[in-house]
Amino acid sequence: MFKELKIAAIQTNILWENILGNLSQYDEMLQNISEDVMLIVLPEMFATGFTMHPENCAETMDGSSVNWMQDKAKELNKAIMGSLVIQERENYYNRMVFVYPNGALRYYDKRHLFTLAGEDKKYTPGMERLIFDYKGWKICPMICYDLRFPVWSRNTKNYDVLIYMANWPKPRINAWDTLLKARAIENMSYVVGVNRIGFDENNYEFNGHSQAIDPLGKSIGNTSENSPEILEVILDKNKLNTLRNKFQFLNDRDSFEVY
Incomplete structure (x- = not known):
């Protein structure tokens, strides 16, 4: 178990439906990752942008992007995660893929x-949460609109x-900032949010605001607006446990199940 988890969040412009161009761009950025980073986080649909034309650029789980993630994870000896447009049979998914080293x-x-944006017309929703262990840390991944x-x-x-x-587009970035902080506070959890920058094919603007927040809602790192940037933050398990033991807010949560 590692008491500290160092994460690198990759904030960048995403080339529209240009898988090879985006992977090349990440290749360059990842050269600047610190050696002690354990987990690299990429944005939603990091290889294509938020496209509603999955038929143009969907991949399979043994396609170029997943293979690239596996190669990078092994090469750098770091976990890497981000979401992709994935096709399984006749269905398309906005799928977060996590690759261990x-x-x-x-x-x-x-x-x-x-x-x-009509995402529900093009993609099939997931039905189960995922919580998994990495280096003694329990991680729960979510994608964009899940935040609401x-x-x-x-x-x-x-x-x-x-x-x-x-x-997450610039006109609603205040909701992004506010809800990330709320999710940290209500769940007594660290929260890391990774957003893109630039303009997409529909001329929607994205201005980043990638950030990390501690279990009391305090910022522990954030990026500049509109700048391609790598945000590196260290999460501290001892601090998390100390805060949870001191306040014990999670002990008072309501008891119900989500179906």
Whole structure:
């Protein structure tokens, strides 16, 4: 078990539906990752942008992007995660893929599809949360619009960190900032949010605000606006346990199940 978990959040512009171009861009950025980083987090649909044309760019779980993630994880000896457009049979998924340093995979399919953009018309929603262990840390991954639904992220399994990867647009960035802090406070958990920058093919603007927040809602790191940047933060398990033991807010949570 590691008492500290160092995470690198990759905030960058995403080239529209250009898988090879985006992977090349990440290759360059990852050269600047600190040696002691344990986990690299990429944005939502990091290889394509938030496209509603999955038929143009969907991949399989043995496609270029997943293979690239596995190669990078092994090469750098670090875990790497981000969401991709994945096709299984006739269905498309906005899927978070987590790759361990040895290349092993876990995945989570986005539960809450963004109806305002028609994501629900193109993609199939996930039905199960994922909470997994990495270096003694229990991690719960979520994708973008999931952030607006606190019941889905409710900390009933005593996870240690919530990680959100997103394409969250500039006009609603105040909601991103506010809800990330709320999720940390209500779940007594670290929260890491990774967003993109730039303009997409629909001329929507994204201005980043990637950040990490402690279990009391205090910022422990954030990026500049509109800047391609790597945010490196250290999460402290001793601090987390001390805060939970002192306040014990999670002991008073309501008892109910989500179906």
